[in-house]
Amino acid sequence: MxxxxxxxxxxxxxxxxxxxxxxxxxxxxxxxxxxxxxxxxxxxxxxxxxxxxxxxxxxxxxxxxxxxxxxxxxxxxxxxxxxxxxxxxxxxxxxxxxxxxxxxxxxxxxxxxxxxxxxxxxxxxxxxxxxxxxxxxxxxxxxxxxxxxxxxxxxxxxxxxxxxxxxxGKQEEQVMIPDKLSSLFTYIDENLDQDLSLEVLEHVVFMNRSYLCRLFKKHTGSTIHEHILFKRIAKAKQLLREGSTVTDTCQLAGFNDYSNFIRTFKKAVGLPPRQYQTQQRRV
The missing domain is CATH 2.60.120.280 (Regulatory protein AraC)
Incomplete structure (x- = not known):
C-alpha cells in the first residue's frame, strides 16, 4: 500500500x-x-x-x-x-x-x-x-x-x-460497422501471421480494394494498414509476455522481416522486443 x-x-x-x-x-x-x-x-x-x-x-x-x-x-x-x-x-x-x-x-x-x-x-x-x-x-x-x-x-x-x-445487463450495441467490415475484422484477428495485403483482403470480403479502404476509413477513421500493424504489435506483446522468443514472435505476429519487426516494435512500444520481454518478467 x-x-x-x-x-x-x-x-x-x-x-x-x-x-x-x-x-x-x-x-x-x-x-x-x-x-x-x-x-x-x-x-x-x-x-x-x-x-x-x-x-x-x-x-x-x-x-x-x-x-x-x-x-x-x-x-x-x-x-x-x-x-x-x-x-x-x-x-x-x-x-x-x-x-x-x-x-x-x-x-x-x-x-x-x-x-x-x-x-x-x-x-x-x-x-x-x-x-x-x-x-x-x-x-x-x-x-x-x-x-x-x-x-x-x-x-x-x-x-x-x-x-x-x-x-x-447486455445493452443493445449501437454497432455502425457494416457486415463486410465485421467479417474483415474477424479474418484479420484470425490470420495475423498470414498475408493480409489488400489483394488478399478484397477477395476475402468480395469487395473492390479501393471501396474497401474508403469504407474502412469512414467507419474507423484510420487505414486498414494501421489497424493490421497495431493488431500485430498487440499480438507480439502477448507472445513475448508468454515467453516466446523474439524470432518466433516475429513470424507468429506476421512480421516476415526481422529488422522491420524490431524497428516497428520499438517505435510503437518504446522498447525493443527483448527489452520489453525482460521488463515484463520483472513485473
Missing part, C-alpha cells in the same frame, strides 16, 4: 480535458493500464475492437489493456470534453472483497464487447460528483490526507461502475 501512495500519479492518472480542435489519434492500447473514459461533449464515434459507438453526453466507456481503440472525430473545430482515468489494475489488490471484484466489469465480459454504459441523468449526476472529488483531491496533494481521499474516491468510482455494469 505504501508503494501505491509513493507512485500515485503513475498508478492512477486523472485527466479532465477540453479542446476546440481535437488531434486525431491512432489505434492504441495502454500497456499494463486499464482505461475509464467519460464523454461530455463533441461529435465522436468511438472504435473499440470490432464495435463503433456513437457517443452522447454521459456515455461511459471501459477498456482493459488489450483492447484496441481510438476516437473518430466526425467534425473539425469542435468542442471536445472528456474525463479519462488510466490505472494499473495492480493497485486494486486488497481493495476487492470476496463478494465484489472491482475489476469484474473489465475482465469478466466478452473481449471487445459491452465497453459502453449509457447512464441515466441521475447516474450522470452521481458520477460527476465523484469525478469532482477526484479532481479536487488530485490538485490538493500538498494537503495532509489528500492522497488517501483521492484513492478513496477512485474506489468509490469503481464500485459505481461495476454496480452499473451488473444492473444494466
Amino acid at each position: 505504501q508503494d501505491l501512495y509513493q507512485n500515485l500519479n503513475q498508478m492512477i492518472s486523472f485527466r479532465h480535458a477540453v479542446t476546440h480542435d481535437p488531434i486525431p489519434l491512432d489505434f492504441h492500447q495502454h500497456q499494463d493500464h486499464y482505461e475509464i473514459y467519460f464523454f461530455l461533449t463533441g461529435d465522436v464515434h468511438y472504435f473499440i475492437e470490432k464495435q463503433v459507438y456513437p457517443l452522447q453526453y454521459g456515455d461511459l466507456l471501459i477498456m482493459h489493456s488489450n483492447e484496441l481503440h481510438r476516437p473518430n472525430f466526425q467534425s473539425k473545430k469542435q468542442r471536445y470534453e472528456n474525463v479519462v482515468i488510466h490505472f494499473n489494475p495492480a493497485v486494486l489488490k486488497g481493495f476487492s472483497s470476496p463478494q465484489f471484484n472491482l475489476l469484474d466489469c473489465f475482465n469478466n465480459r466478452v473481449f471487445g464487447e459491452q465497453n459502453r454504459m449509457r447512464l441515466t441523468p441521475q447516474q450522470i449526476d452521481d458520477i460527476m460528483k465523484i469525478y469532482e472529488r477526484m479532481e479536487t483531491h488530485s490538485r490538493a496533494q500538498a494537503l495532509p490526507g489528500s492522497e488517501i481521499l483521492y484513492v478513496s474516491a477512485f474506489i468509490e468510482l469503481l464500485v459505481f461502475i461495476n454496480r452499473t455494469f451488473q444492473n444494466q
